[in-house]
Amino acid sequence: xxxMPRKKDHSVPTSADASFExxxxxxxxxxxxxEHEQLPLEELVASYEKGSxxxxxxxxxxKTARGRIExxxxxxxxxxxxxxxxxxxxxxxxxAPNDDDDIRLF
Numbered sequence: 001x002x003x004m005p006r007k008k009d010h011s012v013p014t015s016a017d018a019s020f021e022x023x024x025x026x027x028x029x030x031x032x033x034x035e036h037e038q039l040p041l042e043e044l045v046a047s048y049e050k051g052s053x054x055x056x057x058x059x060x061x062x063k064t065a066r067g068r069i070e071x072x073x074x075x076x077x078x079x080x081x082x083x084x085x086x087x088x089x090x091x092x093x094x095x096a097p098n099d100d101d102d103i104r105l106f
Contacts, residue, residue: 024054030054
């Protein structure tokens with residue numbers, strides 16, 4: 001009797017709450033399995049489907065992280081600009097404003 005190759009048990013996360021690292025690890029396991037094991041067509045298609053879902057999940061996590069980083073960078077940039085524009089003299093020592101330059105509505 002010829003022995004069929006034993007199928008490895010790859011624990012692939014299926015939860016939408018899986019961490020990026022878990023999803024990426026699961027995706028890598030699926031790719032490894034598809035490349036090196038002789039799987040029946042139905043299992044290949046199911047693996048492809050799981051891999052596609054994991055890839056989409058990883059992509060969504062990366063997009064969220066990128067958006068957060070851009071927001072932090074923008075916030076830091078704006079804070080730096082505000083600090084650069086802040087008056088360097090204290091209000092007590094600053095000159096009194098010239099009333100001739102004021103615009104009054106009433």
